[in-house]
Amino acid sequence: MLTLEGVQVNFGGVQALKSASFSVGEGESIGLVGPNGAGKTTLFNVISGVVRPTGGRLDFRGASLLRLPEWKRARLGIGRSFQIPRPLGHCTVRENLIVAQRFGAGKKDPKRIDEILDLLNLREKADRDATTELALTEHKALEVGKALATEPSLLLLDEVLAGLETNSKRAFMERLAVVRERYRLAMVIIEHDIPTIAALCPRVLVLNFGQIIADGTPDAVFRDPEVIRSYTGETTL
Amino acid sequence: MTTKHVNRLLLIVALAVAYVGVPLLFGGNAYVLGLIVAALTIAGVAVAWALLGNLGGMVSFGHAAFFGVGSYTSAVLAMKLGVPVFAAMLLGGVGAAVSSIAMLPALRLRGPYFALAILAYAHIFQILATEMTPVTGGAGGLLSIPRFPAVFGVDFGEKTGGYLIILTIIVLSGLAYDAVRRSSWGLALKAMHDTEVATRVVGVPSTHLKAAMLALSAFITGVVGAFNAHFISFLEPDYAFSSGWTVLPIAAAIFGGYRTVWGPVVGALAIYLLDQLLFKPIMPHGHQMVLGVLLCAMILFSPGGLMPALRRRAAKEARHAHA
Numbered sequence: 041m042l043t044l045e046g047v048q049v050n051f052g053g054v055q056a057l058k059s060a061s062f063s064v065g066e067g068e069s070i071g072l073v074g075p076n077g078a079g080k081t082t083l084f085n086v087i088s089g090v091v092r093p094t095g096g097r098l099d100f101r102g103a104s105l106l107r108l109p110e111w112k113r114a115r116l117g118i119g120r121s122f123q124i125p126r127p128l129g130h131c132t133v134r135e136n137l138i139v140a141q142r143f144g145a146g147k148k149d150p151k152r153i154d155e156i157l158d159l160l161n162l163r164e165k166a167d168r169d170a171t172t173e174l175a176l177t178e179h180k181a182l183e184v185g186k187a188l189a190t191e192p193s194l195l196l197l198d199e200v201l202a203g204l205e206t207n208s209k210r211a212f213m214e215r216l217a218v219v220r221e222r223y224r225l226a227m228v229i230i231e232h233d234i235p236t237i238a239a240l241c242p243r244v245l246v247l248n249f250g251q252i253i254a255d256g257t258p259d260a261v262f263r264d265p266e267v268i269r270s271y272t273g274e275t276t277l
Numbered sequence: 278m279t280t281k282h283v284n285r286l287l288l289i290v291a292l293a294v295a296y297v298g299v300p301l302l303f304g305g306n307a308y309v310l311g312l313i314v315a316a317l318t319i320a321g322v323a324v325a326w327a328l329l330g331n332l333g334g335m336v337s338f339g340h341a342a343f344f345g346v347g348s349y350t351s352a353v354l355a356m357k358l359g360v361p362v363f364a365a366m367l368l369g370g371v372g373a374a375v376s377s378i379a380m381l382p383a384l385r386l387r388g389p390y391f392a393l394a395i396l397a398y399a400h401i402f403q404i405l406a407t408e409m410t411p412v413t414g415g416a417g418g419l420l421s422i423p424r425f426p427a428v429f430g431v432d433f434g435e436k437t438g439g440y441l442i443i444l445t446i447i448v449l450s451g452l453a454y455d456a457v458r459r460s461s462w463g464l465a466l467k468a469m470h471d472t473e474v475a476t477r478v479v480g481v482p483s484t485h486l487k488a489a490m491l492a493l494s495a496f497i498t499g500v501v502g503a504f505n506a507h508f509i510s511f512l513e514p515d516y517a518f519s520s521g522w523t524v525l526p527i528a529a530a531i532f533g534g535y536r537t538v539w540g541p542v543v544g545a546l547a548i549y550l551l552d553q554l555l556f557k558p559i560m561p562h563g564h565q566m567v568l569g570v571l572l573c574a575m576i577l578f579s580p581g582g583l584m585p586a587l588r589r590r591a592a593k594e595a596r597h598a599h600a
């Protein structure tokens with residue numbers, strides 16, 4: 041459903057993406073890993089329209105996304121979370137979802153919003169101020185919730201599990217699995233923790249210095265010498 | 278009774294006083310009624326200005342441009358093309374909204390940069406009005422602009438009729454403002470203030486929404502400008518585009534409470550009537566200074582303005598009454 045070919049991003053002198061190419065099939069779950077600064081977030085920014093690439097192709101369901109603004113891509117079915125949570129300003133949790141549903145999915149469906157709140161364990165915080173009254177797990181959950189409320193067919197999750205302690209992380213992973221089944225989504229998940237990735241994704245992409253250096257099953261990828269080298273210091277791969 | 282009921286009741290009482298009480302009380306006093314109409318004219322622009330600031334997150338120093346464009350559009354349509362005055366007035370609003378399209382490039386600018394850009398635009402429109410002599414009469418202005426006609430036995434060309442028109446413009450503008458604020462558009466606009474990118478990636482066309490608020494604010498301001506043109510029946514560029522049409526409404530909105538829908542109206546009435554009826558007779562020269570001091574005091578003691586201060590006070594008394 042999504043195809044990138046030779047996508048390139050330069051920030052002044054920094055080449056954040058050198059030449060990224062890969063595709064995502066309908067309903068596929070893909071783990072995206074790579075060392076800090078590899079360009080993972082930049083890749084999501086390109087796909088969601090936050091950053092314009094300096095070169096390359098980007099197609100979604102057969103049409104190029106490159107000229108479309110963020111909000112049109114959201115309406116086409118591309119949902120994303122932010123690595124550093126960005127709750128919508130001055131809104132409650134529920135209002136965050138309402139805005140996302142109203143504009144991203146073009147509908148008013150309180151039932152589905154309740155469903156999302158329940159799935160993500162946010163029901164109790166529904167009417168709290170999303171900027172000031174949430175704990176980290178809830179912030180991460182709301183990132184997923186905002187994207188889900190737009191009714192995406194492709195969900196891009198940027199380190200939504202990072203920083204959570206073991207129990208909440210396990211619970212969150214289970215919720216993501218339920219969400220994926222319920223809404224039949226394709227997912228790309230950025231995550232540093234390899235067991236987590238291996239548990240959630242049958243396919244893994246490794247990004248290093250702005251290029252995909254490996255693409256395959258978790259087993260194969262994490263045994264690849266080049267991948268191990270890219271994670272210098274992390275010998276327990 | 279909930280706050281919602283209280284608010285609704287207050288609004289109904291205010292409307293009754295405005296539509297029935299004021300004409301009965303001041304209908305015979307052309308001087309006072311004239312002052313009230315002038316205050317409401319400022320109030321109309323103040324509501325439009327506050328709408329743009331509150332919903333669109335944009336601080337404008339250029340509302341005089343919309344006021345001027347609205348007044349000239351309407352006056353010229355009525356005088357040169359014979360368009361009926363009420364229709365011309367609405368078209369004046371449309372003209373102002375259309376002129377806001379020229380300001381769209383400024384929407385990418387934030388905070389003070391937007392404010393300054395729109396100030397520059399206002400100046401451009403004033404120059405245009407001065408230079409397009411064949412249409413606008415140039416610096417000499419337009420004289421004997423048609424007044425409002427009589428409809429169903431009410432002469433809208435008279436002071437009381439004019440009062441009813443500007444009052445209605447303000448009531449409708451306030452209701453429209455309130456409706457937008459409560460809608461999902463209002464929610465998205467609120468969300469956009471600090472987190473525009475996050476709002477865009479969930480599907481909100483933020484620039485379109487801001488442009489729509491600019492157009493709505495311009496439309497209201499243009500209608501008010503057009504009303505004024507037909508009410509006083511005279512226009513010249515220095516007057517129609519005067520920075521006073523920007524400064525006084527801002528002062529009124531801040532004084533009354535720019536975060537509320539009706540605060541700017543209360544603020545305009547308070548500021549203008551105090552100034553004209555109280556300060557001016559006492560201090561014929563420099564009475565505006567008192568206004569400045571009053572405004573500063575308000576910002577210091579109740580940054581939210583008069584309406585929130587009154588509301589806090591009412592809430593406090595309600596608590597005391599319970600105890």
Ligand SMILES: Nc1ncnc2c1ncn2[C@@H]1O[C@H](COP(=O)(O)OP(=O)(O)OP(=O)(O)O)[C@@H](O)[C@H]1O
Nearest residue numbers: 051054056074075076077078079080081082083123
């Ligand atoms: N807006 C920007 N302006 C300038 N440089 C940027 C910008 N965004 C990212 N970069 C740079 O691009 C490179 C890739 O950053 P990116 O955030 O995509 O990495 P990442 O793989 O997500 O890293 P992390 O694991 O730390 O989140 C880094 O060198 C970063 O400093």
Ligand SMILES: [Mg+2]
Nearest residue numbers: 080081082123
């Ligand atoms: Mg990142």
